[in-house]
Amino acid sequence: MNKNLVKLSKFVSLVLRHQPEVIGLKLDENGWAEVDRLIELAKLNGIDISKIILEEIVETNNKQRFSFNLEKSKIRANQGHSIDIELGLTPKQPPDRLFHGTAVRFLESIRQQGLIAGNRQHVHMSSDETTAINVGQRHGKPVVLKIDTLAMHQDGFVFFCSENLVWLTDFVPPQYLEFPVE
Numbered sequence: 001m002n003k004n005l006v007k008l009s010k011f012v013s014l015v016l017r018h019q020p021e022v023i024g025l026k027l028d029e030n031g032w033a034e035v036d037r038l039i040e041l042a043k044l045n046g047i048d049i050s051k052i053i054l055e056e057i058v059e060t061n062n063k064q065r066f067s068f069n070l071e072k073s074k075i076r077a078n079q080g081h082s083i084d085i086e087l088g089l090t091p092k093q094p095p096d097r098l099f100h101g102t103a104v105r106f107l108e109s110i111r112q113q114g115l116i117a118g119n120r121q122h123v124h125m126s127s128d129e130t131t132a133i134n135v136g137q138r139h140g141k142p143v144v145l146k147i148d149t150l151a152m153h154q155d156g157f158v159f160f161c162s163e164n165l166v167w168l169t170d171f172v173p174p175q176y177l178e179f180p181v182e
């Protein structure tokens with residue numbers, strides 16, 4: 001993705017996941033925005049984005065962060081929201097193990113509290129360790145925690161898998177976490 005596209009993709013992420021109000025955009029309860037309205041409001045705020053660029057962002061985004069509806073008249077983020085929206089995902093049985101990448105500096109607190117969603121709507125997990133390392137290093141020295149999702153599932157915790165294959169749950173208590181040996 002070229003630099004300008006990355007910048008525009010970050011802008012789309014901001015308005016579809018966190019602060020639609022910065023350009024006066026309204027999302028429906030499932031997180032969808034009207035494509036034409038998004039383009040119009042972006043323009044009014046000095047951001048030049050077209051339908052073709054949005055299509056390129058949806059198609060080429062390295063993490064498949066966004067989707068169109070069938071008619072391509074609406075767009076939404078697949079996950080990662082800090083605002084309260086209902087993605088309408090169906091609970092799904094997770095693989096027996098999932099991974100969460102974090103930074104070493106958070107470990108002490110995670111040992112005490114477990115994994116919490118913080119500003120986001122869910123705790124995010126991946127099915128492979130490489131993705132988890134990449135996620136963790138956004139915050140500092142990365143460390144990967146293994147999660148006993150089989151036990152969590154058996155104990156009644158609910159999991160979802162987003163359109164772009166990120167696993168989501170509300171909370172992971174510490175007893176289901178395996179910490180690396182120091």
Ligand code: HQG
Nearest residue numbers: 080101102103106109110113114115116118120124135139
């Ligand atoms: C940590 C990106 C202290 C948690 C990524 C993480 C992902 C705690 C940080 C997606 C804690 C929150 C999500 C506790 C959790 N005490 N720290 N009890 N519980 N934490 O960014 O999982 O590029 O909100 O370990 O690729 O890092 O946005 O979550 O380090 O998929 O598409 O608190 O965001 O995707 O950080 O990342 P974040 P995350 P996008």
